[in-house]
Amino acid sequence: MAAITEPPKADLREPAGWRRTKNRIATVLMWISFVVVIIPLIFVLYTVIAKGASVISWQFLTSGPIPPNVLPADVGGMGPAVLGTIEIVALASAITVPLGVLGAIYLNEYGGKNWLAWFIGFMADVMTGVPSIVMGLFIFSIWVLHFGFSGLAGAFALGALMLPIVIRSTYEMLLLVPDTLREGSYALGASKSRVTLTVVLPAALGGIVSGVLLAIARAAGETAPLLFTILTVTSANPNVFSGPNTSLPSQIFANATQPYPGAQARGWGAALTLIAIAFILMIAARIVTARYARYQR
Amino acid sequence: MSTATQADQAAPGSVPARGLTAPRGLADRSFQWLALGAGLLVLVILVLIAFSTTQQAWPWFKTEGLGIFGTVWDPAANKFGATPFIYGTFVTGVIALVVAVPVSVAIALLLTQVVPYRIARPIVYVVDLLAVVPSVVWGLWGILVFAPWIQHIYAHIGSAVDGIPVLGALFGPPTSGASFFTAGIILAFMITPIVTSLSREVIATVPSIDREGAYALGATRWEMIRGVVQPHSQGGVVGAVLLGLGRAVGETIAAALVIGSSPTITSHLFSTGYSMPAVIANQFGESTGVFKAGLIGLGVLLFAFTIIINVVARAIVDRSARRMRGE
Numbered sequence: 001m002a003a004i005t006e007p008p009k010a011d012l013r014e015p016a017g018w019r020r021t022k023n024r025i026a027t028v029l030m031w032i033s034f035v036v037v038i039i040p041l042i043f044v045l046y047t048v049i050a051k052g053a054s055v056i057s058w059q060f061l062t063s064g065p066i067p068p069n070v071l072p073a074d075v076g077g078m079g080p081a082v083l084g085t086i087e088i089v090a091l092a093s094a095i096t097v098p099l100g101v102l103g104a105i106y107l108n109e110y111g112g113k114n115w116l117a118w119f120i121g122f123m124a125d126v127m128t129g130v131p132s133i134v135m136g137l138f139i140f141s142i143w144v145l146h147f148g149f150s151g152l153a154g155a156f157a158l159g160a161l162m163l164p165i166v167i168r169s170t171y172e173m174l175l176l177v178p179d180t181l182r183e184g185s186y187a188l189g190a191s192k193s194r195v196t197l198t199v200v201l202p203a204a205l206g207g208i209v210s211g212v213l214l215a216i217a218r219a220a221g222e223t224a225p226l227l228f229t230i231l232t233v234t235s236a237n238p239n240v241f242s243g244p245n246t247s248l249p250s251q252i253f254a255n256a257t258q259p260y261p262g263a264q265a266r267g268w269g270a271a272l273t274l275i276a277i278a279f280i281l282m283i284a285a286r287i288v289t290a291r292y293a294r295y296q297r
Numbered sequence: 298m299s300t301a302t303q304a305d306q307a308a309p310g311s312v313p314a315r316g317l318t319a320p321r322g323l324a325d326r327s328f329q330w331l332a333l334g335a336g337l338l339v340l341v342i343l344v345l346i347a348f349s350t351t352q353q354a355w356p357w358f359k360t361e362g363l364g365i366f367g368t369v370w371d372p373a374a375n376k377f378g379a380t381p382f383i384y385g386t387f388v389t390g391v392i393a394l395v396v397a398v399p400v401s402v403a404i405a406l407l408l409t410q411v412v413p414y415r416i417a418r419p420i421v422y423v424v425d426l427l428a429v430v431p432s433v434v435w436g437l438w439g440i441l442v443f444a445p446w447i448q449h450i451y452a453h454i455g456s457a458v459d460g461i462p463v464l465g466a467l468f469g470p471p472t473s474g475a476s477f478f479t480a481g482i483i484l485a486f487m488i489t490p491i492v493t494s495l496s497r498e499v500i501a502t503v504p505s506i507d508r509e510g511a512y513a514l515g516a517t518r519w520e521m522i523r524g525v526v527q528p529h530s531q532g533g534v535v536g537a538v539l540l541g542l543g544r545a546v547g548e549t550i551a552a553a554l555v556i557g558s559s560p561t562i563t564s565h566l567f568s569t570g571y572s573m574p575a576v577i578a579n580q581f582g583e584s585t586g587v588f589k590a591g592l593i594g595l596g597v598l599l600f601a602f603t604i605i606i607n608v609v610a611r612a613i614v615d616r617s618a619r620r621m622r623g624e
Binding site for chain 2: 019020025032033036040111123129133140163167190220221224256264280282
């Protein structure tokens with residue numbers, strides 16, 4: 001009878017101390033990553049505020065035309081660019097938001113699980129990845145070559161960028177509306193369009209508004225789609241439908257490569273104005289979301 | 298009970314009841330068509346982008362033929378080869394990913410596995426703030442503040458590694474503040490929010506029962522992440538990374554300001570280069586004829602690249618999301 005010799009017990013486990021150390025290293029690296037991200041953010045915001053705050057004044061925001069680059073920062077202002085940004089972004093939103101909301105209504109209320117709705121939803125996601133400069137080239141080829149530069153062309157280009165974002169965010173909100181609400185309205189004899197417009201949309205309104213505000217914030221900061229659609233002029237153009245225009249991002253782009261301190265200072269001022277606009281829109285979106293969440297409860 | 302008798306019994310003066318089989322009203326149907334039209338607009342715009350830009354770029358494709366992939370871009374000599382820009386786009390995109398992906402995935406893990414919700418929320422806000430800073434502001438800061446500052450670091454590294462085989466070729470002189478590497482870093486800042494939020498969504502779908510199982514077996518958090526989170530979310534995170542690459546490849550204005558604007562193909566990451574979107578933004582205004590067609594053609598190539606990247610990435614993300622739901 002062969003003696004059963006017990007094999008020597010090998011401890012295959014890693015030493016407990018090393019396992020805990022590895023765990024700690026991993027956690028620390030995660031926190032370091034977060035810090036690595038905050039540093040450039042603080043650096044950028046600090047520089048923009050430090051260099052922009054001294055330039056910004058009521059005169060800077062409203063007066064025009066934008067002075068030649070060689071002049072110092074305290075002469076003239078960015079009024080035409082502020083006006084252009086407001087005109088073009090407002091027009092882009094007026095065109096895109098109804099279309100985007102309608103598209104999302106198709107995807108969720110009518111399309112449901114059919115292949116066309118799936119395909120449109122998928123391509124809308126893909127469209128969010130189309131570079132903004134391609135949108136600019138697209139509107140240049142299809143519109144500017146025939147009808148010339150205008151704020152409207154810029155609004156089309158920004159609108160093409162916003163459309164998939166509005167569709168996606170609205171769609172997510174419509175998904176959250178409980179079916180019992182729809183069924184209750186059908187039981188009262190309402191038609192589908194009526195249910196959608198008077199029951200589903202109001203129920204999702206908070207989320208939709210918040211998504212739209214974020215899309216507008218994104219569009220307001222875009223430069224590339226505007227370069228070949230509105231040009232960059234220095235005088236105010238209140239007519240958004242015809243003639244070259246200007247915007248804050250276009251002016252920042254033009255001023256960034258100038259060696260003159262006055263031009264650079266105006267660039268920083270415009271950058272601070274632009275960031276302030278984006279922040280206000282983002283905070284507004286958060287407030288709407290918070291209100292809406294409370295109302296839901 | 299038939300619909301006819303129902304209508305007969307309706308009180309006088311009330312709205313006549315509509316039968317269940319009666320055709321829907323005109324307004325109702327037109328609303329449906331309107332919604333369908335708005336949805337189809339997405340497809341129409343995508344087709345129109347491809348068609349109209351290709352049409353405008355046609356003179357370039359026709360005169361250059363395969364020469365569109367030439368290595369020289371010199372408008373003065375009528376040479377319009379796209380390779381320097383494709384190369385620059387690729388190099389800056391890769392640098393951006395190498396910097397942004399580890400950081401983004403680490404933050405996504407921090408948010409989902411380490412900190413409680415009430416701390417995760419402010420962190421999400423802060424990371425999203427990076428996306429609120431417009432591209433042109435990154436560019437302005439990049440060229441006026443960041444590039445002059447990092448230029449000295451490049452110069453030090455450059456002189457230290459000069460002559461060493463591989464390192465010298467990558468990081469050696471000539472060095473410049475506005476360069477492939479500067480553009481790559483700025484792009485990394487810009488794509489971090491999207492890669493973080495997509496990875497976070499993917500990682501959040503890991504079932505807690507699996508995580509708790511790993512903990513019950515005595516795993517540390519890091520072992521749980523390696524053993525449970527990683528196999529579950531690998532595919533989805535790859536999709537998120539590809540979407541980040543798509544963003545980096547198409548990013549225009551920041552790159553146009555900090556990449557250095559010289560169409561060269563070089564292994565030196567600290568020297569000046571050019572990318573496809575950047576050259577379109579910088580040279581379009583002064584271009585005519587085949588030159589302009591060439592720039593629009595670069596846009597067509599860029600559109601094709603980003604569509605391919607995005608379709609693949611979305612397909613990966615969708616598939617991994619479906620698998621997570623057990624479909």
